[in-house]
Amino acid sequence: MPEMIFHIRWPDGAEDHCYSPSTIIGQHLTAGESYPLAEFVSRARAGLTEASDRVESKFGYACSSAMDQLSRIEATASHYAPDAPVICLSLE
Template identity: 40%
Template sequence: MPAIHYRLRWPDASETVSYSPSLAIQDFLQADQDYAVADFLVRLNDATRIANERVQAKFGFVCSRANDQLADSAARVAAFAHQPDARVRVLGFSPA
């Protein structure tokens, strides 16, 4: 199963490299796109659910790293929830 990294720029200009165990993330997020933080989290939840379904089907368990990544991103989103115009930018994707 091909895994992928994706780089994000958060509303405070910090950048992170995130992990997905499946290319499904590219069905929900596009490079060089900005997403309102709430929309970003919905998309990330959906992508992680699908990725975990694929991992479960192939290996018999979900990807704890993907779940940890989702939890970290959710915490970051919560930090910007009070900013109605806060956006996350997807900088790009690279093979894991």
């Protein structure tokens, strides 16, 4: 299953490299696009959950790495205002 790294910039300018076990995240995020924080978290949650579901469908178990990544995104997001911008810098 092809994995994907998506690079993001948080509202304070910090950048993160985030992991998805599937390229399906590319249907939820677009490189170069800025999202209000709440929308970004919602899109990341949908994409990473779908990616984990694909792993489970193929291998019989959910992807803990996808869920760990989502937890890190949600924890970091809690430090910013819901409408603060998050930019998806790239999808690789």
